[in-house]
Amino acid sequence: MVSGIIIWNGRRRSSARGYPSDPGLQCGAVAPSCQAKSEREMRYVEHAKSFLLASLVLLAGVNSVAGETAMMSSVQTAGNPQNEGIAVGDAELAVVLGAKPSPAEKRVAVLLTERIKNRTGMALAGPGGKTELRLVIGTVASNEKIKAFSAGRKDIASLGADGYCIASDAGKGELYVVGQSDSGVVAGVGRLMREMRYTPGKLELPPLQITEAPQMPNRGMYLWARKHFFGKPDQVDRYIEELALWGCNALAFWFEMGMFKSFDDPEARHWLAMYRRFYQTARRMGMKTGLIMVVNDAYKSSPEKLHISPIIGCPKHYLCPSKPGSVRQIIAWQEQVLKALPRIDIYNLFPADPGGCACSDCTPWPTRGYWRIAKPLAERIHQISPKTEIWVDTWHLNHKTFGGKDWKNLVASLAKDRPAWFAGFEVGLAPHHRFAAMSAEERKYYNEAKAPLMVFPDISMWRNHRGMLVNREYWKSLQAELNDYSPELMKGGWPYSERWNTDIASVVFLSWFWNSKKTVETVLDEYASFYFGPEAKTGRELLNLLDDACKDPERREKIRETLAKLESSVPAWVKKDWRWDEIVKSCRRLK
């Protein structure tokens, strides 16, 4: 165990091993907020690069009190906080929250403490303990120390919504995570966790000076929380928190009425209770709540006389909005669900797959059947909850079954009229989907409508995406399609997440919400660094071998060898993460 705080001088250089890809630096170099960096920040990047190399070499040899003392003296004389990284040992780092921390601040401090404990075996100093280094977390409103530190700092004053700043004051022995909001604090601490380097009895903090704000306001995840998750809700809670640490700020569920006999079905009540629980977890992390509702969804016991005329992908018991009494019934049902849940920030009106009706009165679906229910439903939701953003999803509407080109009339009409409840359109992203793929011409139409946009990516986005597989080439095509939309219109989205199938894809999407130009290579480096630790380079090699597009003729053999190498070299904490098991399973499927 190390005692005493160790400060390194960043100018020292060496060819160190371990943590080969520095995600923070790469990310910082391309993040939008970093694109027009001040000279000082650019210098930081250079300093930090050399620091990382130096610090790792020094770490390898640090074990003497004399060495530590010498290093400690440098903190008093160096006078250049951008140059210095810090390592702390057991009980040498304290987390300082404000006098009245928000639930998100309290929770993220606990998560940080747990992460450090799990990876280094170290405890943080308890409240009131005197330490050489303090990590000060919060917002200007929640923490007096943050307020004092932020005074006069233009970069902090100009942080965009949900942005964060990580900065140090070596003279005071303080490192700050300044958030612009709860979500910003959580994302900032998440970033800090990914910048930290963990070894037994030792925690290294690079000399950070990062300012980042997300490009898009709705950085959501549509969590496929189904019944088989309900037996392990603690894991779902933890996963929601992990998504928040990656910058996710919204959580959506689909309440599928068709799974239940009625609203009073005990099973429906059980689902609502679980959703309430998960929303509470999300809210505690500073996240927004989202609900996806198919407009003509109905319970299994729905009156037969109101049923739809069959249409692809839609169960028979859904209601035809053109039949007398249907619209009133649908609104009443959706109102019940809305009122049974905590405040919903974002409500999605979903049109099809499932949904729709093939009767002549509902055809074409976009401007007739869909609109017949979407308009009064949106008005009622807006009346009940005026602050709820209501988004009109157009998934599947560009297919001939759902009206061919009629979706354009819907888009043009809403974009022109802009009812008070209307937040924007949610567009599909599914290049390989036979029915829902979007063309360049269609994307142009949305851009020209000039209404805000969110995106709903297809669940099969990674095609053969079992386990932890990735497909970098496919992501590049998705990214190009996403970046076809006007950046000033694009407000985020809800990728489909079911944890083990989609963790890497989820992280890639979250990164896109923060910075639409960030490369998949950078994101994977950051991912590998965080979850493989000092074996990040080998971990990244393994991810590349697992990539769906990998055509290496010796792929199987290499997967076997690389996995074996990792199995014998990764720290124990790597194997305790559920991702390790998933990666091992993916390897076994292929080798």
Ligand SMILES: [Zn+2]
């Ligand atoms: Zn109908």
